[in-house]
Amino acid sequence: MNTESDRGLESWESRFERLLPQYGHRNWIVVADAAYPAQSNPGIETLATGCEHLEVLRKVLDAIGATRHVRANVYVDAELKFVEEEDALGVNELRREMIGLLPDKQTHQLPHEQIIAKLDQAGSLFRVLILKSTLAIPYTSVFLELDCGYWSAQAEKRLRDAQMKEKAKAL
Secondary structure: OOHHHHOOOOOHHHHHHHHOOOOOOOOEEEEEOOOOOOOOOOOEEEEEOOOOHHHHHHHHHHHHHOOOOEEEEEEEEHHHHHOOOOOOOOHHHHHHHHHHHOOOOOEEEEOHHHHHHHHHHHHOOOOEEEEEOOOOOOOOOEEEEEEEOOOOHHHHHHHHHHHHHHHHHHO
């Protein structure tokens, strides 16, 4: 159920679809659990989706995958692998399903506070969209740092190496 559309406001899907073409490398999209806080940084926008976590994550990953201009570097909380089923009912199944959705090569596990620091730093210069799901299991947020979809890290490295060689020749 999407309460925003019930009130005649823009749905989270419409807002996301409108923002994605504007976003580029260094923007972030977060699929967050229900307890994720609204942050005070004006560059960070938070939307309550009213939807299940995996549904939101699937839609976001599919939309990013369908674009040409961006790809996602994925960050998950390292703490998630230590959350026990007895403390958070459903966490084992959720972990299995999330792992199946996330791209292997571009998924990084970091402590939650490190990811939040990266997000906060990015939010001071670049826009961040947080899409809160209805999930009530800790450390399940998925942080998507957008990168250029048509320019690889290897291509960037070759470019920088060529520039450094050129500078060295000039000296």
